[in-house]
Amino acid sequence: MYVAVKGGERAIGNAHAxxxxxxxxxxxxxxxxxxxxxxxxxxxxxxxxxxxxxxxxGLAALAxxxxxxxxxxxxxxxRAYRTxxxxxxxxxxxxxxxxxxxxxxxxxxxxxxxxxxxxxxFDYTHRLLDFALAAEREAVAPAxxxxxxxxxxxxxxxxxxxxxxxRRESRSDAEPPDLTRDPLNFPVPRAAWLQxxxxxxxxxxxxxxxxxxxxxxxSHPFAGEIRMGEVTVEFTPPELGFAIELGEIVLTxxxxxxxxxxxxxxxxxxxxxxxxxxxxxxxxxxxxxLVDRGLRAEELGEPVDAPAQSQEFVLYHxxxxxxxGFVEHLKLPHYVxxxxxxxxxxxxxxxxxx
Amino acid sequence: xxxxxxxxxxxxxxLDENTKRMIRRALLKAVAVPGxxxxxxxxxxxxxxxxxxxxxxxxASIIGADDTLKVIDQGADDTTNAVSIRRFFNRVTGVAxxxxxxxxxxxxxxxxxxxxxxxxxxxxxYQVPMPEPLFRLEPRVAETKRMHxxxxxxxxxxxxxxxxxxxxxxxxxxxxxVLVNQRxxxxxxxxxxxxxxxxxxxxxxQLFGAGREKRIYAVPxxxxxxxxxxxxxxxxxxxxxxxxxxxxxRDSYLDELIVDDSGKRHFVCSDTDYCASRPPxxxxxx
Numbered sequence: 001m002y003v004a005v006k007g008g009e010r011a012i013g014n015a016h017a018x019x020x021x022x023x024x025x026x027x028x029x030x031x032x033x034x035x036x037x038x039x040x041x042x043x044x045x046x047x048x049x050x051x052x053x054x055x056x057x058g059l060a061a062l063a064x065x066x067x068x069x070x071x072x073x074x075x076x077x078x079r080a081y082r083t084x085x086x087x088x089x090x091x092x093x094x095x096x097x098x099x100x101x102x103x104x105x106x107x108x109x110x111x112x113x114x115x116x117x118x119x120x121x122f123d124y125t126h127r128l129l130d131f132a133l134a135a136e137r138e139a140v141a142p143a144x145x146x147x148x149x150x151x152x153x154x155x156x157x158x159x160x161x162x163x164x165x166x167r168r169e170s171r172s173d174a175e176p177p178d179l180t181r182d183p184l185n186f187p188v189p190r191a192a193w194l195q196x197x198x199x200x201x202x203x204x205x206x207x208x209x210x211x212x213x214x215x216x217x218x219s220h221p222f223a224g225e226i227r228m229g230e231v232t233v234e235f236t237p238p239e240l241g242f243a244i245e246l247g248e249i250v251l252t253x254x255x256x257x258x259x260x261x262x263x264x265x266x267x268x269x270x271x272x273x274x275x276x277x278x279x280x281x282x283x284x285x286x287x288x289x290l291v292d293r294g295l296r297a298e299e300l301g302e303p304v305d306a307p308a309q310s311q312e313f314v315l316y317h318x319x320x321x322x323x324x325g326f327v328e329h330l331k332l333p334h335y336v337x338x339x340x341x342x343x344x345x346x347x348x349x350x351x352x353x354x
Numbered sequence: 355x356x357x358x359x360x361x362x363x364x365x366x367x368x369l370d371e372n373t374k375r376m377i378r379r380a381l382l383k384a385v386a387v388p389g390x391x392x393x394x395x396x397x398x399x400x401x402x403x404x405x406x407x408x409x410x411x412x413x414a415s416i417i418g419a420d421d422t423l424k425v426i427d428q429g430a431d432d433t434t435n436a437v438s439i440r441r442f443f444n445r446v447t448g449v450a451x452x453x454x455x456x457x458x459x460x461x462x463x464x465x466x467x468x469x470x471x472x473x474x475x476x477x478x479x480y481q482v483p484m485p486e487p488l489f490r491l492e493p494r495v496a497e498t499k500r501m502h503x504x505x506x507x508x509x510x511x512x513x514x515x516x517x518x519x520x521x522x523x524x525x526x527x528x529x530x531x532v533l534v535n536q537r538x539x540x541x542x543x544x545x546x547x548x549x550x551x552x553x554x555x556x557x558x559x560q561l562f563g564a565g566r567e568k569r570i571y572a573v574p575x576x577x578x579x580x581x582x583x584x585x586x587x588x589x590x591x592x593x594x595x596x597x598x599x600x601x602x603x604r605d606s607y608l609d610e611l612i613v614d615d616s617g618k619r620h621f622v623c624s625d626t627d628y629c630a631s632r633p634p635x636x637x638x639x640x
Contacts, residue, residue, distance in 0.1 A: 009437050080400040084364070183393040183568035186496045312494055322566050325403030326483070332405065332435050335609045336428045336465045336624055340527035340546040342610060343592050351522050 023068050037061040046250075046279025047071055051320060052078030053180070053199040055249050055278050072201075076321045083180070092234040092243050096253045096276070097155055099229040103280075106156050107223040108257060114153030119228065120280075156225040157255045157272050167260065167271045186312055193295055193315055194288075198277055200318030202284040208308045208318075209290030217306030219293045221273065224257035228280050252277050254285035258293050263301045271300060361445045367414040368446040373397055377415035377570070381561060384572035389534030390502070391485050396568040406439055407565030409462050409481035413443065416477065416561075417460060422450045424458035429466035429607065429624035436464070455627050465528075467549040469606045469628040472558035474575060480543045482564040485571060487531040487541040507539045510582060518587050527592070533580045534573055542579075548591040548607050553579040596621040601632035 024031065038045055038061035048060040052075040060078055067073035103119025106112055160166035176191040184192060197205060212219050231251055234243040254275040262268035273293025275285035294308035307313050317323060360366060367374065373395075380394035399407040417423065423443055427436035431453040439462065440451050452458050455470040464481040472478060488498045491509045501507065510531055517525045524530070530547040534540045542553055543562060553560065553573060560573040573579055583589035594608045599620045606628055608621040623629035 008432055008434075009441065012434060012437060076402065079398045083398040084370075180398070181395045183395060185393060312496065316495075321398065322403045325405060325407075326566055327404075328402065329404030329483070332464075333428045333433050334465070334544075336546055336607070337528040337544050339594065339608070339610050339624075340548065340592070343594055344525060344527035347592065348521050348523070348525065 023066075032065055034058065034061045034065055037064050043280060044069070044071055044074075046281055047202060047284070048074040048078055050278040050281050050284060051075035051199055051201060052082065053278075054078045054082040072320045072324050076324070079321055089235060089237070091246065092236060094231045094233060094249075094251070096227065096231055096251060097153075097158075099153075099227055099231050099251070099253075100248075101153055101227060102229040102250075104153055104225070104227040104229075105223075106225045108156060108225075112156065112159070114151050115149055121282075153227070155255065157257065160224075160257065160270055165270050166257070167266070167269045169272075184315055186315075187298075188311060188315065190292075190296070190299075193311065194274065194276070194292060196315045196318060197275070197288045197291060200288070201320035201323065202281070202287065204318050204320065204323075205287040205291055206283060208294070208314060209287035211306065212290050212294050212308045217294045217297065217309045219256075219273065219290065220259040221256040221290055221293065222258070223286065224255045224272070226252070226254045226282060226285065228252040228282065250279050252279065252281050252285040254282070254289040256286070256289040256293055260300060271296065360448050364446050366419075366447055367417055368400075368442075369397065369411065369414045374415040377411055380570045381412065381415065381572060384561070384570050385559070385574050387538075388573055388577050389532075389538030389540040389571060391564075391569040391571045393568055394570050396565045399565065401438070401442065403566035404483060405435060406462070406464060406481040408563030408567075408570070409464070409479050409565075410439060410442070410563070411565055412479050412561050412563035412570065413460060413462050414446075416479075417443070417447055417449060419447075419449060421459045422452050422457055423447075424452050424455065424461045424627075425463075426461065426466060426468070426625075426627075427464040428609070429468070430626040432626065453627050454631075455625075465544050465546075466607070466624060467545055467552045469623070469625045470631075472556060474557040476558040478556075478558050478560045480545075480560065480562045482541065482543045482562045482567075482569075484529075485541055485562065485564040485567050485569040487529075487539050502538060505537065505539075507533075507582075510539060514582060514584070518584070523587070523590070524583075530589075531582050533582060535577050536580075539582075540571060540573075540579075546591075546593075546607055547581070547589075548593045550579075550581045550589070550591060555579075594621055598623045598629060598635075600634060601629045602635040603629070603632060 038057050041064060044064050045057055045060045048063055048071055049055050049057065052060065059081065063074035063077040064071065066077060101117055103121060104114065104117045106116065157166050161168060177189065179192055179195050229250065230248040232248055233246045235246050236243045256273035258271050258273055260269055260271040271293065273289040275288030275292065277284045277288065291308050291314060294306065295311060295314060297304050297309040304310065365371065376395055380392045384390065384392045396408065397411060399410055401407055401410060425431065425436045425440040427433040430436065443449065444451060455461065455468040458476065460477045460479060461468065462479040462481065486495065486498050488501060488510060491513060492498050514524055517523065526547065528546045529541055529544040530550055532540050532542050532550060532553065542550060555576050555578060557575050559575055562571045581589040594610060596608060597604045598606060598608060600622050603623055606623045606625055609624045611620045611622060613620050
């Protein structure tokens with residue numbers, strides 16, 4: 001008698017024991033420390049914090065270690081943890097204009113108040129494998145330090161706005177929606193889609209942003225400004241009535257400057273696409289800014305015909321935790337559905353053959 | 355079971371009480387408007403989207419210490435994901451679990467309706483991947499919402515008509531659309547069309563949870579659930595024309611097994627509890 005082999009509790013337990021062993025790798029090698037991940041794989045940690053939408057370097061590093069370096073799995077772990085946390089309030093809006101700058105560049109002005117600050121970047125490195133890194137090294141010599149320019153660093157888009165060339169954003173003091181509490185109800189306001197993009201998959205947004213550069217919803221972008229550094233997070237406890245500082249977080253902000261031909265009611269002017277992500281995530285911030293501008297097509301009276309301009313297309317598919325769950329659920333048994341398809345196909349073929 | 359058996363640091367049923375209350379409100383609305391998809395603030399669960407997070411959140415919101423839970427996937431209690439979900443609830447609620455359909459107060463299911471008739475007082479919780487029955491015909495949710503508001507289901511009827519004109523029969527074999535209470539078109543979840551008649555006027559409460567799509571809907575007890583069809587082409591549920599090799603059943607839905615290299619096929623009941631409740635066939639080679 002054939003007994004259907006279906007998984008059991010023991011099989012699952014054994015599989016997970018194997019996973020633990022595989023995660024550890026060769027026991028002759030030192031085990032990876034969570035602090036090492038946090039310090040030396042910092043950009044992986046940043047990406048997991050951004051897509052896990054939880055700013056905690058230690059937990060994100062733990063998630064990277066637990067997920068064996070699978071960053072989407074790590075973001076999933078962090079999100080599942082995040083939902084169990086009590087929510088005691090919302091911070092004051094952070095002021096990126098007062099960012100303690102580590103990096104600030106503009107592609108639209110050669111020089112500008114505050115200057116160009118390259119910061120720790122891969123840009124202009126030659127992508128040659130550095131075999132010296134494969135060997136144990138002496139301590140790395142500290143990078144030379146200059147004197148920080150005390151001048152404030154106004155945002156490039158603000159400089160354009162003062163001249164009337166940059167379209168003013170409509171100001172709203174309304175409570176922004178929270179997409180982790182309320183489902184998206186289309187059409188959604190920009191505050192909701194920016195939230196979705198900020199935690200969206202870097203690869204997906206990169207591809208979509210790229211598509212806008214290649215003619216699928218052309219928006220003629222210039223990288224007006226990219227800045228990365230620490231901002232202060234403030235919170236106003238209701239019992240105090242004034243804001244107190246909770247700490248600092250690192251953010252990357254990108255403001256794209258895009259052409260706009262104008263409409264019946266508005267003169268030709270620049271418009272902006274906005275990207276903001278946790279940590280040092282420049283590629284993601286830039287891609288997000290391109291997609292944000294794409295999603296503004298309807299508001300600006302432009303034709304909506306490219307994927308990056310469709311709210312439902314972008315927002316329903318940018319979340320990698322949702323996407324990976326549904327794509328990977330195809331691994332689950334589908335015997336029943338498949339059986340009904342088999343029977344249907346056989347009967348249709350039989351009828352066609354008659 | 356006592357509170358002590360619950361995973362330390364987690365609320366009974368994993369979700370916090372405010373979240374449960376939010377989901378219960380959505381469930382009440384769903385029951386009040388049978389077949390209507392109620393948007394809800396689906397939470398991120400420790401199991402992946404697409405693996406039952408909607409059903410899990412529904413079950414977590416209605417389960418109490420006195421409940422007895424059964425979890426099935428493809429009709430079986432021992433499929434890996436059913437085992438995983440049952441273990442999850444065991445960890446976060448400590449409630450009694452069972453494999454017997456009749457003994458359960460809550461049955462969470464993926465892709466099947468149990469063969470045994472359910473009774474009043476039982477709750478059947480379906481895991482739903484795509485709650486929108488029209489999504490293959492119209493992917494824009496804003497548009498399908500409008501179609502539901504106007505009960506504008508012509509698109510689905512045309513699809514059925516084209517199937518019949520081209521192939522002589524509806525080509526949908528699972529997730530076959532139903533009209534609930536003569537008003538809302540509803541996805542019964544990817545159950546085989548064979549199971550559709552069981553939904554009609556079922557004495558048990560049927561709740562449907564779609565976590566990733568953030569929708570809940572329901573069919574209250576004794577509600578009419580009609581599979582879409584035409585007068586001259588009535589709905590025809592199908593099953594393999596064979597008997598279960600274990601229990602000999604000819605009335606249950608069957609899984610097909612390929613048992614040797616020449617493609618020899620055996621059929622067994624997909625509902626393992628139903629199969630085990632029947633006397634085995636004497637001749638093992640049947």
